[in-house]
Amino acid sequence: MTRGEAWTVLCEFTKGDSLRTHAFAVETSMRACAGRFGEDAERWGIAGMLHDFDYEVHPRAPHHPVKGAEILLGRGIDRDIVYAILAHADYSGMPRVSRLDRALYACDELTGFVHACALVRPGKVISGLEPASVRKKLKDKGFARTVNRDDVYRGAEELGVELDAHIAFVVEALTAVAPEIGLARA
Numbered sequence: 001m002t003r004g005e006a007w008t009v010l011c012e013f014t015k016g017d018s019l020r021t022h023a024f025a026v027e028t029s030m031r032a033c034a035g036r037f038g039e040d041a042e043r044w045g046i047a048g049m050l051h052d053f054d055y056e057v058h059p060r061a062p063h064h065p066v067k068g069a070e071i072l073l074g075r076g077i078d079r080d081i082v083y084a085i086l087a088h089a090d091y092s093g094m095p096r097v098s099r100l101d102r103a104l105y106a107c108d109e110l111t112g113f114v115h116a117c118a119l120v121r122p123g124k125v126i127s128g129l130e131p132a133s134v135r136k137k138l139k140d141k142g143f144a145r146t147v148n149r150d151d152v153y154r155g156a157e158e159l160g161v162e163l164d165a166h167i168a169f170v171v172e173a174l175t176a177v178a179p180e181i182g183l184a185r186a
């Protein structure tokens with residue numbers, strides 16, 4: 001599947017701009033992560049883009065992402081990508097075994113959280129967002145309360161990267177697409 005075909009699938013099931021923006025942001029983080037580890041950026045980007053494609057249709061566990069995985073398999077998406085999408089939800093019972101699985105898990109929640117942190121900065125600027133600021137927001141349970149903090153910490157650990165370095169990495173990746181995700185570069 002090409003990126004364009006994946007975007008078509010995303011748009012077929014996801015009508016809301018915020019979830020499409022999240023998909024693009026996670027795709028961006030995953031492409032950067034693929035580069036970091038010498039992996040296939042196209043495949044990793046598609047996994048990032050499609051990880052929540054079914055969320056508007058199946059917003060509750062365990063339907064998301066299980067029902068979505070069935071749809072993706074029916075459309076010929078590679079099994080390793082579908083597996084990573086299943087494994088990004090702890091309740092799916094699918095252990096994260098590959099680097100792709102672990103990267104999607106590590107990038108998903110953190111990308112959303114970093115995006116939220118940038119949105120509350122003056123001018124909605126992501127450039128220069130420091131890991132210490134993101135960590136401080138992680139401690140504020142009232143901020144971006146739908147983000148599972150344990151997933152953020154566990155994601156970095158499972159990927160084998162230090163959390164501050166991973167935060168800085170995601171900030172850098174998102175800075176490159178700041179205008180496309182509603183943020184300013186500064």
